[in-house]
Amino acid sequence: MKGKMRVTFVLPVQSPYYSKRLSCLALHSDLDLTLLLEQRFFSHRPGWMVEPIDGVRVEVLGGAVFATTSKGDDEESAIHGVRSIPWRLPIVLWHSRPMIVVLCNATQLLLALPIKWLLGVRLVQIVEDTPHAKRNTGGIRRRIRGWLMRRADSWVAFSEDAKEYLKQIGITHGVKRSSWSLDMNEFKRQTTLKSLGSQGESSLVHRTVAFVGSLVRSKGIIILLESWQSLPKSVRLQSRLLILGTGPLMEEVLKFISFHSLDEVLVIGQVSYDNVKNYLSSSDLLVLPTMQDLFSLTVLEAMACGCAVITTPFNGARELIDEGVNGWIVDPTQPGALSAALERALTIEHDNLKRMGSAARLRVESMDNVLVMSTFAQDLYNLVSAK
DSSP states (O other): OTTSEEEEEEESSOOHHHHHHHHHHTTSTTEEEEEEESOSOOTTSTTOOOOOBTTEEEEEOOOEEEEEEEEETTTTEEEEEEEEEOTTHHHHHHHHOOSEEEEOSHHHHHHHHHHHHHHOOEEEEEEOOOGGGGGGGSHHHHHHHHHHHTTSSEEEESSHHHHHHHHHTTOOSSEEEOOOOBOTTTSOOOSSOOOOSTTOOOTTOOEEEEEESOSSGGGTHHHHHHHHHTSOHHHHTTEEEEEEOOOTTHHHHHHHHHHTTOTTEEEEEOOOHHHHHHHHTTOSEEEOOOSOBSOOHHHHHHHHTTOEEEEOTTBGGGGGOOBTTTEEEOOTTSTTHHHHHHHHHHHSOHHHHHHHHHHHHHHHTTOBHHHHHHHHHHHHHHHHHHO
């Protein structure tokens, strides 16, 4: 592959989103692409696993994995996750000798720094941080993280929150604005509703509302159910709430639905990545009352499917919402706020909600994989030329 620009991506685990993005990047025949994965899979990410990508070499690094818990003071919730240490990264980079390495966290950047200094490799840092991650900008953590981040050669901000985060740690030049993306041809509005759940279709159901996410408190599932239950019965009986996902609160969710006789609430359970779009494309509204989210791709998927969206200030994807035009932003910690937003959405004229869904689709059409990755490829070319 002499003459091609060698680019290596490093990810904690392979996701369906990145697989499709990289397959579009591989269409640029002058790029030689490698994907290095820290782990084959994470147990909390069902369906995310190693799979081949046309035009991309995929290799698993392996490494240590640690459970983490941190406190996000801005929304008063504990954030649980995992941290992987891909200790083989510098060894693999030394042997493969890429021209550019694209990284997605500070740990990867730290491990790649020796290769930058020894071989002159250019390091590109992707940044997804949103308000809850700004807890890292205080005291010694700010100085350490800021020093590390400034060692990169270029930064790619996936949201306005990410740009602001970089600014707070002293990085303002060399920042490129990009975004998450989808294959917009795969996410379209269904012209007919499919049968969803054992109750089938009812002539009384005029609005279909979807929740997609893990059944954990930080996603706001209990607040959603309480808000739904407080809606006027006449509104609930003409609507249907689909819950797509599973998690530790499944039993509590089922008990709540049973106790309050919410027959219009259907728990679908875990749904494959490919099947989520079928439910979203048959829905009128997505509700995601999350207490903490980097950039919820469910919001992007729902808007691509022509759904209006209700989400929160704690979601990086809130930047896609134009209040009252394609959705609403609601603070679910304010008593009655989510219930009021739901009632507003479920009682407006159906044509108005439909227009909001069309506006949602129009807002995200430019976030297509081919368009976004073509711009990303040009940024990579420019980085090598500037060297």
